[in-house]
Amino acid sequence: MLLFGATAFAQSETIVGVAAGNDNFSTLVAAVKAADLVGTLSSDGPFTVFAPTNDAFSALPAGTVDGLLKPESKDALTGILTYHVVAGKYEAAAVIEAINGNNGAFPVTTVQGGNITLSLKDGKVMLEDEKGNMSTVVMADVGASNGVIHAIDAVVMPE
Numbered sequence: 473m474l475l476f477g478a479t480a481f482a483q484s485e486t487i488v489g490v491a492a493g494n495d496n497f498s499t500l501v502a503a504v505k506a507a508d509l510v511g512t513l514s515s516d517g518p519f520t521v522f523a524p525t526n527d528a529f530s531a532l533p534a535g536t537v538d539g540l541l542k543p544e545s546k547d548a549l550t551g552i553l554t555y556h557v558v559a560g561k562y563e564a565a566a567v568i569e570a571i572n573g574n575n576g577a578f579p580v581t582t583v584q585g586g587n588i589t590l591s592l593k594d595g596k597v598m599l600e601d602e603k604g605n606m607s608t609v610v611m612a613d614v615g616a617s618n619g620v621i622h623a624i625d626a627v628v629m630p631e
Contacts (some may be wrong), residue, residue: 486514487521487616494614496623499529499537506541507550517618518561522588522599524627525610532627554584555601555630561619564612567597586630601628 488510491497500523504510513519529537540549558580562570570578571592578590589600597609607626614621 484617486618487517487519487621488513490614490616490621491521491523496525497523499526500524503529503537503541503549503553506543507546507553509550509553513557513618515618518559519583519619520558520560520562521619521621522556522558522607522609522624522628523621524556524607525623525625528607528624528626551584551630552627555582555586555588555628556624557583558588559583563620564597564609564622567622568592571597582630584630588628597622599624599628602631603629605629 485493488501488504491504492501504513513521539545540552567578567590571590576591579587580590581587586602588602591598591600593608597612599607599609601607605626605628607624607628609622610625611623614623
């Protein structure tokens with residue numbers, strides 16, 4: 473299981489800066505660069521990013537990440553990455569409150585335009601994508617100057 477935390481500099485760094493400073497997000501950072509999303513995720517926001525860890529990307533079928541990083545896959549990559557971003561800053565306490573206030577399932581619209589349903593299982597926040605795949609938040613509330621990052625253990629996919 474992953475163990476990493478936000479460092480003191482995190483609040484002055486944007487989401488991209490925080491992710492770039494954490495080895496657990498090197499694949500995500502490479503993908504954000506390939507999709508030309510650095511400027512967007514460095515803007516004022518605020519954003520909540522459900523950030524897949526390197527292990528999450530490694531769990532995808534062989535060749536998937538390499539294929540997505542190719543220039544001809546930029547649109548698909550952009551869609552997948554923006555599916556992990558929600559407009560607004562939602563720290564863990566607010567997410568849990570929203571889930572509990574909505575009969576245990578809270579759908580959110582992503583920047584990509586699709587929906588992710590947030591729920592709780594064994595005290596952990598779960599994400600369900602439009603295909604029914606599940607991901608678990610493994611580290612919450614990694615602060616950034618323009619939002620918050622929640623690390624997840626699987627890549628979620630839009631319809």
